[in-house]
Amino acid sequence: MFSSKKNILQVVALLKAYDIKHIVLSPGSRNAPLIETICGEAYFKTYSIVDERSAAFFALGLIQKRSTAVAICCTSGSALTNYAPAVSEAFYQKLPLVVISADRPPAWIGQMDGQTIPQRGFFGSLVRKSIQLPEIHQQEDEWFCNRLINEALTASTYRGLGPVHINIPISEPLFDFSVQDLPKARRIESIKLSTPTLSEDFGKLWTGATKRMLLFGQMPPAKRTQEYAELLAKESGCLVLKEHLSNISTALAIANFDAILAEATEEEQRNLAPDFLITMGGHIVSKRIKQFLRKHPPRIHCNVCDDGQIVDLFQCLSHTLETDDIASFLQKLYLIENPTRPQTKYFAQLWQEASTRVKKNIADGFSPLQALSCFAQHLPPNAAVQVANSSSVRNLQHFSLAASNLVYCNRGVSGIEGSLSTALGYASQCSDLCFLVIGDLSFFYDLNALFTSYLQNNFRILLINNGGGGIFNSIEGLENTQSLEQYIVARHSNTAKDIALAAGLTYLSANDNVQLEQNMRSFVSPSHQKAVLLEVVLKK
Structure with missing residues (x-):
């Protein structure tokens, strides 16, 4: 049996419609109608973690492994505030975390009622969408509620990934579980038709450059992306730099670039500087590579991202390319010029030689x-x-x-x-x-x-x-x-x-x-x- 609260029924029905199967629950009375309704639907896989901060980070691990949206659910008051560290991490790591918080009715916010804080819009700019649902009393309320939930769940995965917040005011009585079936809630489909295309001018810039660098930040594993990165390194003379968090495992990519730059003289750094830089993925750990590229900026820096946002990390951004298909973008780069002129390979060879020279025995003593x-x-x-x-x-x-x-x-x-x-x-x-x-x-x-x-x-x-x-x-x-x-x-x-x-x-x-x-x-x-x-x- 499910809660009689229609806004709860809409939320749970749409979680199922959007295939958000995994939900991490933290205990409470205000969210008990949500918990009972979620647990009453056999489709969901639920987890019980008392500490909301731990629960939210646990959910990030689920997302990293399953590559799908995961929901978390808490009661009203300070419980929601404990989600904040994980929500901010999800926002900048671009993980589709769906935050569902139970709340008191709006009339009781700021009235010294127990377990009550202003929850609406609590996460501010750290979520891609924040909504507060109405309590449903008439048909238009139900339409409005359904539309808002669709907006939030779509925002978690459309034109980029990230967290969203659904705040649900729930009036007493809380514990009427008399509904036998979830409603057939409307899901509004969002369809993206665009594929990455490269202009003729961009192609000429790429083929005309002789010191070409691909720098991968934090990414989930992606086989096709790795394959085309390897082809560009092997046959097109591109330099590929990666960190462990890039999950690019080709042996042709250089991983010890931080150590290379630490040992390089000023003249060597000038020679190692690219004239065309393409960055992909998320955050880069190395502070030294950031300082290097700011000091020796490439003539062209193209950042490939899934949301079109301007991220000018090295203070020399010239192009932003929006796509969620990095592999297809790399394939187009590869097809523009294959094979490239032999002289373009000297730049990657320069880095490879520096990589083999760098000190290997850095572990000393018990440390x-x-x-x-x-x-x-x-x-x-x-x-x-x-x-x-x-x-x-x-x-x-x-x-x-x-x-x-x-x-x-x-x-x-x-x-x-x-x-x-x-x-x-x-x-x-x-x-x-x-x-x-x-x-x-x-x-x-x-x-x-x-x-x-x-x-x-x-x-x-x-x-x-x-x-x-x-x-x-x-x-x-x-x-x-x-x-x-x-x-x-x-x-x-x-x-x-x-x-x-x-x-x-x-x-x-x-x-x-x-x-x-x-x-x-x-x-x-x-x-x-x-x-x-x-x-x-x-x-x-």
Whole structure:
């Protein structure tokens, strides 16, 4: 049986119509009619997570793995505010997160009624669409409600991806579950006919350039995109740069460009600078490549994106190309000129030579880099890697991974919160092993994620515990601040053993390289019956 509230019935019926199957629910009384109606429809796959902040990040992991929209649902009041970090991450990572919040009727907002805040439009510019539904009393209300929900759900995936917010005022009585069937709610179809086309002028600019660079940011895996990137590198002489988060696994792409630029002289940097740059995907981790391209701007910079927004990261943007089909765009580039003139290949060869010269042995002693070097050497094929922000995502870039290892990170806003929850959501949808590489502050920040019912034996946590935010010790200028250790590094002496055991994990630790090597072998083994945490305890 379903709620008698017609606005709730419209929401749930349209979630089903839009094939939004996975919904993460957090408990409450105001959203109880929503929960009961969702759980009463066998189509939905539901998850119960009490902490709304953790629940929302868990949903991001579901989206990353399933490549489909996921909904979250909470009660009224401060519950909604806990979604904010994940909503902002979803907005900048372009993940279709559907936020559904129950609310008091508008008449009671600001009247000192319990569990009440102004929820309408709460997320402001951090969502692609925000709507407040009417309570339905007549036929026109139902039409209006249906239209608004269609607008929101369409906005989550049309001309780009991103979060949307549906706020639902619900008057008492709340608990009338007398409706036997969901309504046949109207879904308004949005059809996009455009395909990427390249003008003749753009083609001439491309074929006339001799120092051509393709730079991939954070992306989900895409086989055709990788194939055409490889063809452009192999046969057209294009330089392809990638990070782990690009999930472009061709051996012809250069991944150690940050290290190359760190060692390059000023003259070498001028020679390495492109004259035609094409960027694709989301955020780029490397600060050094950003500084390099701002200092040595290409004559032409084309950013390929799915929403047509102007993103001038390197302060030299000349073209924005709107498409959600990057592979077809790369195919057209390839077909413009194949093969290119031989002399255009010298630029990629210059980078390849620099790549082979760059220092390889960066891991020294018992350190975070040595821990990640050991991890990369033992990482099984086909395993997914979730990596937390700050030092973890930067340090992992120093080491090669297998082509079958997909890598994810909450790089939209690059916050340290929610990495554990996101990884847990991703792992819940996997049969292969899923690893999380995380620092101590990020781990302890998100501990509630461990106390859910979704810990599986395929989940592995590599915790690099150096007793604080070690990255701040490497930032020039901070070494002279009196507040560094206590307030910026946030120095501590906590370890994760008791927490891991309380959460039901198998706990391993390493205090030196011998223990690291021994326990890493056990850590990566698929034979464990429980999730495993390996804590690398470094000197504070």
